[in-house]
Amino acid sequence: GNSVTQMEGPVTLSEEAFLTINCTYTATGYPSLFWYVQYPGEGLQLLLKATKADDKGSNKGFEATYRKETTSFHLEKGSVQVSDSAVYFCALSDRGTGNQFYFGTGTSLTVIP
Amino acid sequence: EPEVTQTPSHQVTQMGQEVILRCVPISNHLYFYWYRQILGQKVEFLVSFYNNEISEKSEIFDDQFSVERPDGSNFTLKIRSTKLEDSAMYFCASSEVLGNQPQHFGDGTRLSIL
Numbered sequence: 348g349n350s351v352t353q354m355e356g357p358v359t360l361s362e363e364a365f366l367t368i369n370c371t372y373t374a375t376g377y378p379s380l381f382w383y384v385q386y387p388g389e390g391l392q393l394l395l396k397a398t399k400a401d402d403k404g405s406n407k408g409f410e411a412t413y414r415k416e417t418t419s420f421h422l423e424k425g426s427v428q429v430s431d432s433a434v435y436f437c438a439l440s441d442r443g444t445g446n447q448f449y450f451g452t453g454t455s456l457t458v459i460p
Numbered sequence: 461e462p463e464v465t466q467t468p469s470h471q472v473t474q475m476g477q478e479v480i481l482r483c484v485p486i487s488n489h490l491y492f493y494w495y496r497q498i499l500g501q502k503v504e505f506l507v508s509f510y511n512n513e514i515s516e517k518s519e520i521f522d523d524q525f526s527v528e529r530p531d532g533s534n535f536t537l538k539i540r541s542t543k544l545e546d547s548a549m550y551f552c553a554s555s556e557v558l559g560n561q562p563q564h565f566g567d568g569t570r571l572s573i574l
Binding site: 379381383388389390391392393396436438440446447448449450451452453 | 464466491493495501502503504505508515516518551553555561562563564565566567568
């Protein structure tokens with residue numbers, strides 16, 4: 348079946364540090380992969396996506412590359428800011444098995460000045 | 461930018477009572493979804509809805525749950541007789557098309573069952 352496994356949190360980083368949040372997946376078909384971000388008190392916002400192997404999604408300095416060989420979609424940012432403090436969710440959708448999204452557990456990131 | 465809006469932001473209800481959670485999807489979207497997130501756990505799919513009928517539902521979505529699109533703008537989730545374990549954050553989402561495209565989420569309704 349489909350599932351997403353996400354790096355356990357919480358993660359605390361100093362401003363300008365490098366961020367990696369690991370995400371691996373299992374899927375029966377050809378999934379699309381997403382990162383969503385949830386700022387305090389808000390809903391889930393799409394951060395970036397990749398729809399096929401070797402695609403790189405990027406937005407607001409965040410990047411993630413769809414690696415089929417390692418079934419991974421790790422989120423990275425070269426220099427985090429305090430405003431990046433949020434919960435990050437990795438997700439997949441696999442049209443071959445329906446329209447629902449499968450989410451990871453979420454990783455809480457706190458960036459300190 | 462258009463958004464999915466959900467009301468109320470927080471609902472407190474006695475166990476056994478009926479509750480209706482409301483959502484206004486993005487206006488040109490055709491596909492609607494409900495998810496829930498129990499505190500500290502994953503965001504879980506409940507149901508998807510298209511063309512005025514349920515297109516998929518999970519094991520969580522039992523007979524206690526129902527969805528409706530009562531007019532051209534609202535999309536509701538009803539829980540008939542709430543249980544303590546229904547306490548969670550409920551997210552509504554919508555998408556314009558199918559096919560591994562992003563779903564756009566509301567801010568959620570926090571449901572607390574006493």
